[in-house]
Amino acid sequence: MTKPPLSILLCAPRGFCAGVDRAIQIVDLALERFGAPVYVRHEIVHNKYVVEELRRKGAVFVEELDEIPDTGQPVVFSAHGVAKAVPEAARLRGFFQLDATCPLVTKVHREAEIHHKRGRHVILIGHAGHPEVIGTMGQLPDGAVTLVETLDDVATLEAPDGAALAYTTQTTLSVDDTRAIVEALTERFPTITAPHKEDICYATTNRQASVKAVAPRVDALFVVGAPNSSNSQRLREVAAREGCTRAYLIQRAAEIDWEAVGEIRTVGITAGASAPEVLVEEVIDALAERYDVTVETVRTADETIAFNLPRELRAGAA
Numbered sequence: 502m503t504k505p506p507l508s509i510l511l512c513a514p515r516g517f518c519a520g521v522d523r524a525i526q527i528v529d530l531a532l533e534r535f536g537a538p539v540y541v542r543h544e545i546v547h548n549k550y551v552v553e554e555l556r557r558k559g560a561v562f563v564e565e566l567d568e569i570p571d572t573g574q575p576v577v578f579s580a581h582g583v584a585k586a587v588p589e590a591a592r593l594r595g596f597f598q599l600d601a602t603c604p605l606v607t608k609v610h611r612e613a614e615i616h617h618k619r620g621r622h623v624i625l626i627g628h629a630g631h632p633e634v635i636g637t638m639g640q641l642p643d644g645a646v647t648l649v650e651t652l653d654d655v656a657t658l659e660a661p662d663g664a665a666l667a668y669t670t671q672t673t674l675s676v677d678d679t680r681a682i683v684e685a686l687t688e689r690f691p692t693i694t695a696p697h698k699e700d701i702c703y704a705t706t707n708r709q710a711s712v713k714a715v716a717p718r719v720d721a722l723f724v725v726g727a728p729n730s731s732n733s734q735r736l737r738e739v740a741a742r743e744g745c746t747r748a749y750l751i752q753r754a755a756e757i758d759w760e761a762v763g764e765i766r767t768v769g770i771t772a773g774a775s776a777p778e779v780l781v782e783e784v785i786d787a788l789a790e791r792y793d794v795t796v797e798t799v800r801t802a803d804e805t806i807a808f809n810l811p812r813e814l815r816a817g818a819a
């Protein structure tokens with residue numbers, strides 16, 4: 502039986518960013534250097550496949566430090582960053598800490614700290630409950646940061662009387678939504694201090710731009726990524742807003758609901774910053790089983806950025 506033709510447009514850049522790459526390397530190297538177990542606080546990045554692979558090698562994932570027994574084995578903090586209280590608690594327990602916080606998240610932490618030192622009240626644009634937001638808010642004392650999620654939040658925002666204001670953002674937000682929130686903030690508070698350089702990271706920005714280029718050209722678009730991955734969720738949203746009515750966030754090829762997808766002649770594929778390329782290949786293979794596929798890469802940016810490993814792991818790193 503001949504298969505129907507299907508043109509696949511592969512978004513580029515897609516998948517792993519420099520922060521994710523570094524975070525996974527930190528756990529891998531810690532396992533190699535110090536043996537199992539290596540404790541990891543929170544999913545090192547928001548991807549079950551990555552977490553399972555590391556678990557297989559001897560990583561033990563916990564949500565809080567109190568789940569870890571007294572140990573001399575490494576304790577790694579995830580790429581999303583942690584509140585100041587976390588390394589402090591780890592220090593008190595004498596843990597060997599390895600910080601896999603993405604340097605671009607740490608940059609936001611330092612910005613928030615500087616604003617606070619200069620007497621500015623910090624407005625954080627982000628999603629409540631996300632570990633990065635918890636970590637950034639936790640850089641400053643209670644009450645020093647106000648979280649803003651929506652335009653409505655800006656309209657009803659009550660800033661502390663007479664305080665100078667500054668804003669920072671989560672790194673993995675929608676570029677367009679954030680622009681609108683920043684405009685509204687600046688309109689209400691014209692003297693608010695802005696970040697020196699955009700807090701949304703290069704990887705988030707580039708992946709959204711690539712989806713924008715592909716979404717109008719395809720019948721359906723698959724984002725490989727996890728439901729708890731903020732940057733991956735945003736990619737699905739961007740595709741939908743660009744008019745792609747069949748945009749799906751899937752963790753694995755097995756999650757594709759072929760009936761819902763329906764008839765397709767062109768399909769776009771991208772992957773969140775925490776999704777490994779092997780899962781993109783799995784999706785292409787699943788499509789190739791049903792269709793006669795041709796694959797074209799649509800590249801909208803080149804990425805060359807890489808981050809140094811923590812000092813403790815540098816010597817002998819590949």
Ligand code: 0CG
Binds near residue numbers: 580581
């Ligand atoms: O996009 P978020 O911040 O939810 O994180 P994820 O682990 O999916 O990817 C990048 C990082 C850290």
Ligand code: SF4
Binds near residue numbers: 703
């Ligand atoms: Fe860092 Fe951006 Fe990757 Fe998050 S998505 S780990 S901020 S580079």
